[in-house]
Amino acid sequence: MTPVTTVAELFALYRAPGPPHPVKGVTHDSRRVQPGFVYVALRGQRCDGHRFIPDAVQRGAVAIVGEEPLEPGVPYLRVPDARRALSRLAAAFYGFPSTRLFVIGVTGTDGKTTTSCLVHHLLTRTGRGAGLISTVGLRYGEETRLLEGHFTTPEAPEVQAALAEMVRRGLTHAVLETSSHALAQHRVADVAYDLAVWTNLSPEHLDFHGSLEAYFQAKAALVNRAGFSILNAGCPYAMRLTHRPHTTYGVQAGAYRAVRVRESTDGLRFTLEAPGFTGEAFLPMIGRYNVENALAALAAAHRAGVPLEEALPALARFSGVPGRMQILQAHPIRAVVDFAHTPKALAKALTALRPTTPGRLIVVIGAAGERDPAKRAPLGRTAVTLADFAVFTEEDARSEDVHAILQEMERGAREAGGVRGTHYALKPDRRDAIRYALSLARPGDTVVFAGKGHERTLERADETLPWDEAEEVRKALGIAID
Numbered sequence: 001m002t003p004v005t006t007v008a009e010l011f012a013l014y015r016a017p018g019p020p021h022p023v024k025g026v027t028h029d030s031r032r033v034q035p036g037f038v039y040v041a042l043r044g045q046r047c048d049g050h051r052f053i054p055d056a057v058q059r060g061a062v063a064i065v066g067e068e069p070l071e072p073g074v075p076y077l078r079v080p081d082a083r084r085a086l087s088r089l090a091a092a093f094y095g096f097p098s099t100r101l102f103v104i105g106v107t108g109t110d111g112k113t114t115t116s117c118l119v120h121h122l123l124t125r126t127g128r129g130a131g132l133i134s135t136v137g138l139r140y141g142e143e144t145r146l147l148e149g150h151f152t153t154p155e156a157p158e159v160q161a162a163l164a165e166m167v168r169r170g171l172t173h174a175v176l177e178t179s180s181h182a183l184a185q186h187r188v189a190d191v192a193y194d195l196a197v198w199t200n201l202s203p204e205h206l207d208f209h210g211s212l213e214a215y216f217q218a219k220a221a222l223v224n225r226a227g228f229s230i231l232n233a234g235c236p237y238a239m240r241l242t243h244r245p246h247t248t249y250g251v252q253a254g255a256y257r258a259v260r261v262r263e264s265t266d267g268l269r270f271t272l273e274a275p276g277f278t279g280e281a282f283l284p285m286i287g288r289y290n291v292e293n294a295l296a297a298l299a300a301a302h303r304a305g306v307p308l309e310e311a312l313p314a315l316a317r318f319s320g321v322p323g324r325m326q327i328l329q330a331h332p333i334r335a336v337v338d339f340a341h342t343p344k345a346l347a348k349a350l351t352a353l354r355p356t357t358p359g360r361l362i363v364v365i366g367a368a369g370e371r372d373p374a375k376r377a378p379l380g381r382t383a384v385t386l387a388d389f390a391v392f393t394e395e396d397a398r399s400e401d402v403h404a405i406l407q408e409m410e411r412g413a414r415e416a417g418g419v420r421g422t423h424y425a426l427k428p429d430r431r432d433a434i435r436y437a438l439s440l441a442r443p444g445d446t447v448v449f450a451g452k453g454h455e456r457t458l459e460r461a462d463e464t465l466p467w468d469e470a471e472e473v474r475k476a477l478g479i480a481i482d
Helices: 007-012 049-058 082-093 112-125 156-168 180-184 212-225 290-303 308-315 343-356 373-386 402-415 430-440 469-477
Strands: 025-027 037-040 063-066 076-078 102-107 130-134 137-140 143-145 173-177 195-198 228-232 246-251 256-264 267-274 277-283 326-329 334-338 361-367 389-394 424-426 446-450 457-459 464-466
Touching: 007 063, 007 082, 025 082, 025 156, 037 049, 037 082, 049 063, 063 082, 082 156, 102 112, 102 212, 102 290, 112 130, 112 173, 112 290, 112 308, 130 156, 137 156, 156 173, 180 212, 195 212, 195 290, 228 290, 246 290, 256 290, 267 290, 267 308, 277 290, 277 308, 290 308, 326 469, 334 469, 343 361, 343 373, 343 446, 361 373, 361 402, 361 430, 373 389, 373 402, 373 424, 389 402, 389 430, 402 424, 430 446, 430 469
Parallel strands: 025 037, 037 063, 063 076, 102 173, 102 195, 130 173, 195 228, 228 246, 246 256, 334 446, 361 389, 361 446, 389 424
Antiparallel strands: 130 137, 137 143, 256 267, 267 277, 326 334, 457 464
């Protein structure tokens, strides 16, 4: 479709009159408004974008979109749902770029990022021009750009801009890591998904969705919108979505299944059995749960046109995902950075590391503020149950008291029989926690730094610090940083 270039054309989407002023961009952030931009005022949990309309006008906005009856002094479009309008207007401004790409959406509680990166890798390494929008950033082919903030899926203008850039560069495929927030908040409402990939579902973001069922329904929207889906045969929630066109994957079960799984220090080996195909696969990652991620990616790439004979050799060349079981040092102390920040994900990570750890397993873990508080005690319980020693620390406390968060984690640890000083310690400052954990380690031990992974900021009540978990660990280990 042709990009919309005037206020009149944008307003026409809502059958409203508007002037022929040229439009240079669409944004919901008044700080990003430049002369010629359309500003969309969103109501958030902590602030109302309507308050910033005067600032947007002063910065040169040629039109305003909002939900309240206003006369801001420039053309104004009142809509019933500004978030939905933001997606529609942004997509129209960029000419609905997803309609010119084969779009693969990946959703689930755990494994989204790894699976998304694997799909992108399989596509690019087999000669398909593919882009990626994920937690770890934007990728146009092999070029990577970081994203601001902690969003798994960016807001609609950033999503549409990235898709438009993929089209401009001549790419044919796009992989979009799609969160439940993005689906519920209409960030991807105007993305035309061709294929959906479902990894798994467990309790997460219940502070936002209210219930596990509501969380499921938010994610199910991706499957219901896509033309075809790749579903995890081992996930009961995924099996509720089989009324849509689909195929399945899993260890021992599913149309794409892994049998004879073997784990070693250099990675995972398994036999892939798929419709009309059997072959030996190698994934250079640790953690048996990554077999499921690999299966999902192989099935998705196959559906997108990659022969499995080409996909398996490409799988063996995967370089990993920043902050996902990222081994910074193997000897004498093994140091691993992982994004695990839910009880289930932490249990998977610790269980994966245990068989290849000759010494003690030490974990550094926190729980985010302004996020589901119900997972804090289970995180503490999981940490002391599956690790030999746990260091509880901050993880984006935001406006909450970090000490109160740690006390809740400690409650879970105590319920599991943990004793402070023997099984765990509280270190509110994350940098101190990293150094303390490494000071406890001896040759043969593994220290896993969980929760932050690839993220580039550490959010506190009064400041947001630049943060690179891998760099912080390397500094503490004395490893030179390139």
